[in-house]
Amino acid sequence: MRKTAPKPARVAASFGRNAHAYETHAELQRMVAAKLAASLPQLEAPKVLELACGTGLFSRYLLAEYPDGDFTFSDLSKGMLAEAKRNIAHIGTAPRRFVEVDANAPGDLERYDLIATSMSLHWLADPAASLQALRAHLKPGGALVYAGLGENCFAEWRAALAAEGLPDGIVPLPPLPGVKDSEALVMEQDGLAFLRRLKAIGGITPAEGYRSLPPGALRRALRRLERSHGGKVTWEIVYGRLSSMESSLAASRSSPSMMPL
Numbered sequence: 001m002r003k004t005a006p007k008p009a010r011v012a013a014s015f016g017r018n019a020h021a022y023e024t025h026a027e028l029q030r031m032v033a034a035k036l037a038a039s040l041p042q043l044e045a046p047k048v049l050e051l052a053c054g055t056g057l058f059s060r061y062l063l064a065e066y067p068d069g070d071f072t073f074s075d076l077s078k079g080m081l082a083e084a085k086r087n088i089a090h091i092g093t094a095p096r097r098f099v100e101v102d103a104n105a106p107g108d109l110e111r112y113d114l115i116a117t118s119m120s121l122h123w124l125a126d127p128a129a130s131l132q133a134l135r136a137h138l139k140p141g142g143a144l145v146y147a148g149l150g151e152n153c154f155a156e157w158r159a160a161l162a163a164e165g166l167p168d169g170i171v172p173l174p175p176l177p178g179v180k181d182s183e184a185l186v187m188e189q190d191g192l193a194f195l196r197r198l199k200a201i202g203g204i205t206p207a208e209g210y211r212s213l214p215p216g217a218l219r220r221a222l223r224r225l226e227r228s229h230g231g232k233v234t235w236e237i238v239y240g241r242l243s244s245m246e247s248s249l250a251a252s253r254s255s256p257s258m259m260p261l
Contacts, residue, residue, distance in 0.1 A: 029054070029057055046112075047114075076102050131177055147239050166213060180240055
């Protein structure tokens with residue numbers, strides 16, 4: 001059976017329950033936001049949309065980088081939006097709006113100079129298609145930047161479960177367009193710490209129809225992870241950038257051999 005992403009309402013509820021404590025356990029997300037911020041384009045007073053802003057980890061960088069910008073911060077979780085609004089209230093005076101939006105179907109968007117999202121694409125039903133659709137909402141010369149989970153994320157945990165004949169419940173992560181960089185990070189010293197981190201940040205929502213492993217099966221998988229991989233689980237992070245459709249078409253006309261990104 002093909003594994004499908006959890007329904008948006010389940011994801012929103014999971015993150016909403018943990019919104020108040022999210023940043024306490026979000027070292028990885030904080031590191032990724034800092035690296036993604038280093039690749040932000042130079043823009044003067046841009047109109048900016050951040051999808052799935054969460055508690056504002058990346059929003060802080062956007063406001064600092066573009067003090068004269070105009071911002072829309074969106075998330076599906078009301079709890080996360082409330083935390084973001086509180087966390088970035090003291091940063092600058094640029095106009096900002098906080099809107100409840102499902103990134104799977106963001107609706108009738110305006111046109112933006114910059115669209116950004118960090119560590120959210122794995123929750124979407126079709127991340128690659130969503131990225132391509134968002135490009136249509138960039139102004140000429142605009143850019144879409146993102147950071148997300150790579151195809152090989154959690155490889156050790158998936159291998160340990162497979163070796164024990166157990167399902168993993170992890171929705172397959174597709175290749176994403178416009179990837180410019182990647183890195184492999186080990187954040188936890190053992191499998192139990194890995195699972196606890198996922199639960200603490202609300203990021204343990206499994207594929208639709210997946211049933212949680214009974215305690216005995218979970219212990220078997222953790223022992224297998226320890227024996228085969230020293231208990232370590234790798235997070236593969238990819239960083240990408242897509243230009244506006246107009247910019248891509250112009251580039252492809254000037255260099256026919258190049259594929260537009």
